[in-house]
Amino acid sequence: MTAISTQHAEQVEKLYLENRTWLSIFIQRRLGCPDDTADLIHDTYMRILTCGYLPQKHESKRFLTHIAKGLLIDSYRRQQVKKAYEQYLQQLPEQYVPSAEEHVLMLESLVSIDALLHRLPDKVREALLLRQLDNLSYKEIAKRLNVSVSSVEKYVAKALQACMADIIQD
Known part of the structure; x- marks a missing residue:
């Protein structure tokens, strides 16, 4: 984790004090939950603290x-x-329902996978999903996406590289 300078922290605090009310209203209108609103405001300023950039x-x-x-x-x-x-x-038989710990770990994994997939360009994501989930051939994927087979090969390779990079980061 990067160190945050005192000056940067003070500037973020000033930004917070100047904008907290309207930002709270902005988020509250979209969420409707005060607790979630507070969490999102916190996350917003944490992003600013850690990114090192402050707007004019x-x-x-x-x-x-x-x-x-x-x-x-x-x-x-x-x-x-x-x-x-x-x-x-809810569809699983009782004996296959995961423990609370397994449930949390699975949910974290699914959220991470979803975030990774949404960072990929549309055709790259779609090619990967068609290959991995629907088990379509590159030729079938090319036809469905209306691209060449070599493009599908590149899309799938790019998606797998992104997955590997994400695994290595963790």
Whole structure:
């Protein structure tokens, strides 16, 4: 983790004090939950603290909005993954339901995979999913995506490289 200078921390604190009310209202309107709103505000400023960039005063609301919207999207995706996983678990026989610890670990893994897939370009993601989940051949994927077989090969290779890079980072 990178060290945060005192000056940068003070500037972020000033940014927080100047914008906390409207940012809270902005997020609250989209979430409807005060606890989740507080968490998202915290995450927004943590991103700013750790990224090392501070916007000019006239750009601060736009910058904060951009970060908050990204975090809202991430939160929504996490909720969708959680909901889908919980629906899947409801269909399992009792003896196959994971323990609480396994449940948390699986949910973390699924959220990580979802985030990784959403960082990939659309055709790269689609090619990987068609190959891995639907077990389609490169030729079938090329036909479905309306691209050449060599493009599909590149897409799948790029997706697998991204997956490996993500594994190595962890």
